[in-house]
Amino acid sequence: MADSPAIAIHNLRKVYGAKAAVDGVDLIVPRGCFFGFLGPNGAGKSTTIRMLTGLIPPTSGSIEILGMPLAERELEIKRRIGLVPDESLLFDRLTGAEFLEFVGRMYGLARPMAIERALSLLDLFELREKRKMIAEYSKGMRKRLAMAASLIHHPDLFLMDEPFEGVDAVGARLMKDILLDQVRRGATIFLTSHVLEVVERLCDHAAIIDNGRIVREGSMDELRGGTDSLEDVFVRVVGAGHEFHELEWLK
């Protein structure tokens, strides 16, 4: 099981009515890698992540996480996943410390340990206003808290949907350092982001999804194919045919 990939997806489909949001995705994410999952808006990134976390059931196909089939061993898998979703999973009427303690206990930590880890994570993420309710947090603080929550149970795999969105440069640097540190200790990170420079700098592997299908996949060097930047590759793969037409009345 230790040799199995962190994520193995086979012919994954999710259909809404007549539209396939994810249409036959096959993907292998090796253990210990920093994997970037890219795609234009509405390409199927978030739907894929939601299926990986068990939030939505796939229409067909199979998902194996850390060598275990998701359908059969959901609870066991969840214990080993840390998640930063695109939508807030923060309870607004708790303080940051209370929320982190709550999450820790949900993942089976004993209360004293959950409290201890919560406090150290608040320090690490520079969320020191411990009496402030989450409702009063800024967007960047909310993202940092969500990432802190994803770390509290020391997971082996991180699933992150736009984790840097709305975070200032200092906060983003802090978060990146923490993530890189996690990869160094052997954890796997599966991340979506629209900021291609971030993906290019952090990730060693990536896949590009468009219209629910994987259109390019490989190591960062393979994707770039020599001298191109990731942005060039991305625009070429998913943005072909897009031309800028000036509107007469906007001139």
Add this chain to the structure above:
Amino acid sequence: MIRALLRAQWLSMRFSSGRSAWTSLVLAALWYGFWTLLSLVAEEVAATSRFERLIITWLPAGLLAISVYWQLAPMASGAMGGSLDLRKLLIYPVPRGSLFFVELLLRITTCAELLLLLTGITIGLLRNPAFDGLGAAARIPMAVILFAAFNLILAAGLRSLLERLLTRRGIREIIGLLLMLLGVLPRLLMVTGVGGRRLERVLPTASNLVWPWGAAAHFMLLPTGGTYTGAAVLVGWSLAAYYFARWQFERNLRFDFQAAQAATVSAKDRSFTDRLYRLPALLLPDPVAAIVEKELRSFARTPRFRMVFVMGFSFGLVVWLPTMLRGRITHNAVSSNFLTVVSLYALFLLAQVTYGNSFGFDRSAAQLFYLAPISISRAVAGKNIAAAIVIFAEVAAIALACSILRLDIPLGQIGEAFAVTAIAALYLLSVGNLSSVNYARPMSAQRATGAGSARRSQGLLLLLYPIAMLPVFLAFLARYAFDSQTVFYAALALAAALGIAVYWMAMESTVTAAYKRREAILAQLSGGEGPLVAD
């Protein structure tokens, strides 16, 4: 502009599931069916010429009752109807007058039933030859329109004022309490006989021409002694209400709600209540204890919850107090079971902020219960236990309030109130759990009151409330029929056993639906709103 707003709102709401739409439709049909019936009765009474003296005497009082209901019912039910979400609309170059006009129209959402009733009265009076019959074809409808406009405008002004006041912790609870006490004061005075004679003198004064209801009645019944002064007075009141409402609306536009609501958890709060919040962990294992603790913390910091909790032991007490005091003479059931009756009323009120829509305050964060390595049944159980703690705290608060008011409730009755409420709660929690997963909707913790769409699950609970109360009611009936406490307790035990079975079955259905509908539930809880606030 108004059309654009309404269209945007309609587009925001169009994705509600067919089942939800049907439930709303059925509930609306029942509610408005009842009021249509009442309206027809009012029409028949108003159209009967031999009731002429009766109508002249009671019409002002009836209109006063309509005004009181119009202004207070939205607060009492905790549903203040739709309103404009000014944070979303102020960025557009829309004249403030237009926004105010839409806000006025939205007040119709809270008391459309009264428009039905007023229509019934109008048609009845037009059919009545004693009041000039069809000769009053212009006068009576105009009087009713002016009276309705006055109420509508006043309601808009009061809503704006309340919305601002209710953002402030402490003040919100006191204001709510005072308004509710004010609403039931006349009934309380009449039943207690306190100043009964004085009240008899006050009532005709309330019918005086200087009051809007008195003026409206005078204007309607012109040939039988009214004067056109009534119309002038009514116009004057409407103008005064307009200036008040406009002033309050403008103040709301300038008011920084976010700053007023900015809150931290005080050190005092932490040290004192922290130990209380942690008590469930002494008895329960994680993750249930963690969920209970999280729920209790969140409740205590949620304005809307606090408001309803305070209502439970204040408004509930005062509403039933007159019946209880009257019952001391007539020996009615409310008198001998006062604490139980008020507790059951509070149990119903708490549904909207606790068990009726368990995941409402969590909004999109409810996904954590699906993401964490726990079974969803644990999450529901944790939420139910937190709701039960709140329910018991409410019963204790009611008992305390009774003792402060020296209502002399025997100790046995206190125990009985706890037991009966607990058993009734089993049935209502079952309904609430099913409603939470089938009709999940996001709720705003910041807003002190709910709005229009909240009525769907409230309506559902209202509909099922009598059925859920049936086993407990049968126990009381058995006590009355057999005049035996033993029979009563046996029937209660039976109701409890049945309640546990019902709860168990409902839990299984809840869990199945929670997994089956997880996508829909999370989509509903994460849903955004249109330009109108309706949570």
